[in-house]
Amino acid sequence: MKIDHIGIAVKDMEASNALFKKLLGIGHYKIEEVASEQVATSFFALGESKIELLQASDPNSPIAKFIEKRGEGIHHIAFEVDDIYAEIQRLENEGFIMINPTPKPGADNKLIAFLHPKSSNGVLIELCQSIQ
Amino acid sequence: MKIDHIGIAVKDMEASNALFKKLLGIGHYKIEEVASEQVATSFFALGESKIELLQASDPNSPIAKFIEKRGEGIHHIAFEVDDIYAEIQRLENEGFIMINPTPKPGADNKLIAFLHPKSSNGVLIELCQSIQ
Numbered sequence: 001m002k003i004d005h006i007g008i009a010v011k012d013m014e015a016s017n018a019l020f021k022k023l024l025g026i027g028h029y030k031i032e033e034v035a036s037e038q039v040a041t042s043f044f045a046l047g048e049s050k051i052e053l054l055q056a057s058d059p060n061s062p063i064a065k066f067i068e069k070r071g072e073g074i075h076h077i078a079f080e081v082d083d084i085y086a087e088i089q090r091l092e093n094e095g096f097i098m099i100n101p102t103p104k105p106g107a108d109n110k111l112i113a114f115l116h117p118k119s120s121n122g123v124l125i126e127l128c129q130s131i132q
Numbered sequence: 133m134k135i136d137h138i139g140i141a142v143k144d145m146e147a148s149n150a151l152f153k154k155l156l157g158i159g160h161y162k163i164e165e166v167a168s169e170q171v172a173t174s175f176f177a178l179g180e181s182k183i184e185l186l187q188a189s190d191p192n193s194p195i196a197k198f199i200e201k202r203g204e205g206i207h208h209i210a211f212e213v214d215d216i217y218a219e220i221q222r223l224e225n226e227g228f229i230m231i232n233p234t235p236k237p238g239a240d241n242k243l244i245a246f247l248h249p250k251s252s253n254g255v256l257i258e259l260c261q262s263i264q
Contacts, residue, residue, distance in 0.1 A: 016253055048179055094154040121140060
């Protein structure tokens with residue numbers, strides 16, 4: 001298991017792309033819309049991990065609601081796993097609560113599934129597995 | 133630059149060490165008190181990065197205040213840099229506001245300096261450099 005990315009909720013992708021370029025000293029390497037999550041995403045490479053900026057593409061998007069409640073900031077951590085189905089089974093057996101008991105397509109050509117932050121110390125965790 | 137660690141504020145280190153062991157499938161590899169920050173820390177290795185759990189060791193600790201305001205959850209992201217003094221200078225020139233314009237000793241035998249979240253999209257960012 002490794003940190004695949006850290007997701008950061010932003011209001012204005014263009015402004016935040018410029019800000020993170022200054023911060024990290026590198027520009028984003030791609031932009032991707034994820035219709036199922038109602039977000040636009042932007043990725044910055046950082047060693048074996050990535051920073052993912054998330055901007056709501058709809059007022060009902062989970063990102064819009066997050067920003068309304070808590071403001072801009074870190075939204076989730078994503079862990080890359082080899083077998084997302086086996087990992088979900090293992091975590092459910094350990095008592096963790098999945099928001100997505102069945103993986104769904106996410107950004108970056110991956111299958112993803114979120115855990116409920118209530119069962120993980122207030123941290124929203126995403127599991128992801130690259131689709132071959 | 134790479135992600136050195138993600139800091140997570142927790143109320144009860146013992147309970148959270150057990151929870152993250154189940155979550156990550158590995159135990160913490162060390163515990164360290166950081167007197168200057170009034171925190172106890174616990175580290176989990178994850179590829180080239182780490183998860184750092186933070187528990188307040190004093191009611192006036194920044195971690196105690198964070199949990200009071202926002203609850204348990206992700207507190208900061210730390211980026212490892214080669215030259216923390218040069219990086220602070222670069223970021224200040226770019227308009228970022230440092231909480232610590234001068235680095236100070238942190239956990240894990242490192243020099244650390246925090247950026248103000250107001251200048252970085254609501255994200256509390258730590259720079260760190262290993263002390264040789």
